[in-house]
Amino acid sequence: MKNxxxxxxxxxxxxxxxxxxxxxxxxxxxxxxxMAGCEIFFKCENFQKVGAFKARGAANAVVKLTEEQKKxxxxxxSSGNHxxxxxxAATVAGIKSYIVMPSSAPEIKKKAVKSYGGEIIxxxxxxxxRETTLNTVVEKTxxxxxxxxxxxxxxxxxxxxxxxMWEEGIDFHTIMAPVGGGGLLGGTALTTKxxxxxxxxxxxxxxxxxxxFRSFQSKKLIPMQxxxxxxxxxxxxxxxxxxxxxxxxxxxxxxxxDEEIIAAMRLIYERMxxxxxxxxxxxxxxxxxxxxxxxxxxVGIILSGGNVDLEKLPF
Amino acid sequence: MKNxxxxxxxxxxxxxxxxxxxxxxxxxxxxxxxMAGCEIFFKCENFQKVGAFKARGAANAVVKLTEEQKKxxxxxxSSGNHxxxxxxAATVAGIKSYIVMPSSAPEIKKKAVKSYGGEIIxxxxxxxxRETTLNTVVEKTxxxxxxxxxxxxxxxxxxxxxxxMWEEGIDFHTIMAPVGGGGLLGGTALTTKxxxxxxxxxxxxxxxxxxxFRSFQSKKLIPMQxxxxxxxxxxxxxxxxxxxxxxxxxxxxxxxxDEEIIAAMRLIYERMxxxxxxxxxxxxxxxxxxxxxxxxxxVGIILSGGNVDLEKLPF
Numbered sequence: 001m002k003n004x005x006x007x008x009x010x011x012x013x014x015x016x017x018x019x020x021x022x023x024x025x026x027x028x029x030x031x032x033x034x035m036a037g038c039e040i041f042f043k044c045e046n047f048q049k050v051g052a053f054k055a056r057g058a059a060n061a062v063v064k065l066t067e068e069q070k071k072x073x074x075x076x077x078s079s080g081n082h083x084x085x086x087x088x089a090a091t092v093a094g095i096k097s098y099i100v101m102p103s104s105a106p107e108i109k110k111k112a113v114k115s116y117g118g119e120i121i122x123x124x125x126x127x128x129x130r131e132t133t134l135n136t137v138v139e140k141t142x143x144x145x146x147x148x149x150x151x152x153x154x155x156x157x158x159x160x161x162x163x164x165m166w167e168e169g170i171d172f173h174t175i176m177a178p179v180g181g182g183g184l185l186g187g188t189a190l191t192t193k194x195x196x197x198x199x200x201x202x203x204x205x206x207x208x209x210x211x212x213f214r215s216f217q218s219k220k221l222i223p224m225q226x227x228x229x230x231x232x233x234x235x236x237x238x239x240x241x242x243x244x245x246x247x248x249x250x251x252x253x254x255x256x257x258d259e260e261i262i263a264a265m266r267l268i269y270e271r272m273x274x275x276x277x278x279x280x281x282x283x284x285x286x287x288x289x290x291x292x293x294x295x296x297x298x299v300g301i302i303l304s305g306g307n308v309d310l311e312k313l314p315f
Numbered sequence: 316m317k318n319x320x321x322x323x324x325x326x327x328x329x330x331x332x333x334x335x336x337x338x339x340x341x342x343x344x345x346x347x348x349x350m351a352g353c354e355i356f357f358k359c360e361n362f363q364k365v366g367a368f369k370a371r372g373a374a375n376a377v378v379k380l381t382e383e384q385k386k387x388x389x390x391x392x393s394s395g396n397h398x399x400x401x402x403x404a405a406t407v408a409g410i411k412s413y414i415v416m417p418s419s420a421p422e423i424k425k426k427a428v429k430s431y432g433g434e435i436i437x438x439x440x441x442x443x444x445r446e447t448t449l450n451t452v453v454e455k456t457x458x459x460x461x462x463x464x465x466x467x468x469x470x471x472x473x474x475x476x477x478x479x480m481w482e483e484g485i486d487f488h489t490i491m492a493p494v495g496g497g498g499l500l501g502g503t504a505l506t507t508k509x510x511x512x513x514x515x516x517x518x519x520x521x522x523x524x525x526x527x528f529r530s531f532q533s534k535k536l537i538p539m540q541x542x543x544x545x546x547x548x549x550x551x552x553x554x555x556x557x558x559x560x561x562x563x564x565x566x567x568x569x570x571x572x573d574e575e576i577i578a579a580m581r582l583i584y585e586r587m588x589x590x591x592x593x594x595x596x597x598x599x600x601x602x603x604x605x606x607x608x609x610x611x612x613x614v615g616i617i618l619s620g621g622n623v624d625l626e627k628l629p630f
Contacts (some may be wrong), residue, residue, distance in 0.1 A: 025340070027362075027506075047587045127381040266625065273361045273621035306588035310581065315625050 007194035014160040020059035042192040046306030058085035060157030072142035078103040082148035087118025149181030150239025159187030173297035178282035179203035180207035180234035182242025189249035233279035254286035320471040322509035335399035361621030373400035375472030387457035394420040402433025464496030465554025474502030488612035491598035492517035495549035499555025504564035519601035522546035548594035569601035
């Protein structure tokens with residue numbers, strides 16, 4: 001398989017990041033199973049450190065740095081879970097982290113990064129300013145840039161989530177993950193196809209940010225322009241490396257609209273009593289919309305994170 | 316110990332209700348521990364069947380009926396978790412349940428009872444109408460009345476929650492539970508004092524419904540009049556049998572105001588990513604208000620349930 005992480009490398013990554021992560025539980029709901037007509041195993045990455053699977057990839061990238069690189073720390077631009085995850089991983093590893101964030105980022109996100117020990121560098125809220133500022137920071141500090149998803153070590157880290165699912169001894173017919181930049185879906189597909197090639201891997205995406213769906217259909221990477229969805233963790237465009245993995249190893253990508261996402265999100269809150277971000281609800285929404293394809297199956301769904309603004313719940 | 320359930324009886328009850336309940340997990344949060352200055356083990360009864368510990372007492376009461384009693388089913392008046400719990404326990408046991416509910420009860424509560432197979436009998440929204448209607452139902456059907464908390468078999472069932480906590484092998488210095496009617500706190504105190512007499516058992520109550528606190532202080536049962544608190548699961552007055560157990564076996568009752576309850580509730584949503592009802596947050600609020608008393612301890616806190624109206628979250 002091209003220059004993708006191997007199963008052996010994913011297993012080693014899993015060992016490597018043990019001190020940085022929780023082994024998250026798998027939960028089920030009889031009521032949701034009845035509604036769906038299949039047996040769903042939710043992998044609860046909302047209970048992960050920093051509240052999202054991003055803790056895995058960030059930790060893996062940090063631990064893999066050389067001693068020389070560690071001296072100068074790490075840097076990224078992000079206003080989401082990757083920023084918090086990288087800040088925490090760096091602090092646990094005893095190195096510095098520089099996080100470029102748009103000045104418009106919510107106070108709560110800045111607070112989270114600071115609380116994990118990250119140094120915030122503010123910039124104008126546009127992509128060019130973010131990249132320019134990041135380049136300046138990297139030049140000045142010598143820090144290593146750790147991108148949020150389009151990066152070998154990050155994908156290798158995210159791939160450890162599916163590894164834990166397979167260690168539970170469940171014969172999944174299908175595993176589903178949301179797709180934004182494609183780090184989680186890519187990693188999940190790699191692990192799953194190594195371990196069980198007959199298992200289907202399906203990505204789920206909001207209609208309002210469906211670049212992965214369109215790229216997958218056309219087999220050509222089409223960047224997202226003007227995404228618009230409640231699933232704020234999935235606004236980013238698919239990464240290049242992630243797209244390659246997805247083309248090779250993912251069986252299908254399904255899309256759902258925001259109404260369907262909110263209904264699935266509500267179901268998870270009400271029936272499972274857990275807090276998830278809207279992005280998490282996308283795979284369940286896609287499954288419920290296409291029930292007939294999953295009838296009687298054992299389906300693994302990765303709940304990617306739980307960092308939601310409680311004051312802005314859509315119900 | 317007077318005519319209270321014995322440890323042996325509680326253990327048998329736990330075996331008896333196995334087909335009706337989940338063994339709920341214990342969860343922790345590093346962030347909350349740091350804030351609190353002690354190590355807290357949250358027993359997640361929000362993940363229990365019907366979303367609350369009430370599943371335990373109702374199941375125990377139903378299974379203990381004689382075959383003769385089972386023929387005529389069970390009845391209760393309640394608009395809360397006990398109603399849903401009794402309806403479900405009866406359905407699982409293959410018997411009928413009659414639930415008297417005030418006509419003003421929220422549609423969602425009625426729907427829950429119906430979905431579990433309970434037959435709803437509506438009455439005027441006042442206590443006299445509830446009792447009169449219940450008596451009529453019992454006379455007409457021959458059903459056995461299962462009260463929500465002031466009842467031996469129910470307390471015995473609720474006591475199984477603490478039993479599971481002790482089975483985890485943690486040396487609790489303190490165990491805390493919210494107190495409304497006193498079924499959970501009474502059961503928790505019995506189990507805990509049987510197993511570890513030196514462990515403190517502390518009840519936590521909203522200031523706006525502090526009859527247990529006042530009764531405990533004055534050693535005289537003082538019924539609650541005009542309760543007013545966001546913790547809607549704790550509006551009921553302390554039961555007689557429950558009060559006896561609490562006087563004998565509980566070490567202290569602490570009170571907190573609604574602002575403190577909401578802050579603790581928010582902390583649990585944000586840090587633990589789980590959905591709880593406001594009543595659940597009362598013990599954590601009381602702990603955080605009295606940190607100095609718990610310094611360095613291992614504290615067990617029972618999160619009693621997760622049935623909250625998502626449209627009315629206080630944040």
